Amino acid sequence: MRVDEKPIYEGTFTVTGGNFDNAGEVSSNIKSVLKRMGLSRDVVRKASLVAYESEINIVSYARKGMIRLRVVPESILIEAIDEGQGIADIELAMQPGYSTATDKIREMGFGAGMGLCNIKSFSDTFLISSEVGKGTYLKMIIKTNNRSLNS
Numbered sequence: 001m002r003v004d005e006k007p008i009y010e011g012t013f014t015v016t017g018g019n020f021d022n023a024g025e026v027s028s029n030i031k032s033v034l035k036r037m038g039l040s041r042d043v044v045r046k047a048s049l050v051a052y053e054s055e056i057n058i059v060s061y062a063r064k065g066m067i068r069l070r071v072v073p074e075s076i077l078i079e080a081i082d083e084g085q086g087i088a089d090i091e092l093a094m095q096p097g098y099s100t101a102t103d104k105i106r107e108m109g110f111g112a113g114m115g116l117c118n119i120k121s122f123s124d125t126f127l128i129s130s131e132v133g134k135g136t137y138l139k140m141i142i143k144t145n146n147r148s149l150n151s
């Protein structure tokens with residue numbers, strides 16, 4: 001993705017930690033935006049999953065955060081940025097099945113420990129960094145395989 005490239009879409013969505021009542025709303029909005037662009041179903045599905053898992057993690061483990069969406073003809077960039085507890089051992093957190101989810105989170109149906117590893121496998125580029133006590137940053141790029149898009 002070229003930095004100087006004019007995006008077809010650019011938006012920032014805020015996510016509130018602990019707010020399970022609205023969990024999934026941001027990724028649902030992101031999905032609607034992407035659907036309107038004439039992207040392939042597979043690409044929309046991948047980007048929506050990545051946004052959804054990132055959003056649920058912010059709700060579950062952070063104080064507050066945001067998801068940034070930037071679409072250019074060749075790719076979709078999704079960034080999840082939060083302020084919160086951070087992740088001490090990223091390699092461990094990435095392991096399928098690893099979860100620190102509380103009972104409350106599990107009651108909501110989350111906590112299988114599959115979010116981060118699914119985000120990685122659905123992304124063409126995946127980057128994660130985190131600082132304990134500060135927050136976590138995820139960067140995902142999904143290729144659109146499109147030459148031209150309806151804006």
Ligand SMILES: Nc1ncnc2c1ncn2[C@@H]1O[C@H](COP(=O)(O)OP(=O)(O)OP(=O)(O)O)[C@@H](O)[C@H]1O
Nearest residue numbers: 057061086093099100110111112113114115116136
């Ligand atoms: N944004 C975040 N801030 C702090 N810790 C996080 C964050 N995202 C993930 N983690 C930590 O990494 C672990 C693994 O995350 P992952 O999304 O893979 O699984 P999960 O959220 O526990 O369960 P699932 O996503 O399957 O519902 C979490 O249990 C949590 O300890």
Ligand SMILES: [Mg+2]
Nearest residue numbers: 056057115116
């Ligand atoms: Mg998760």
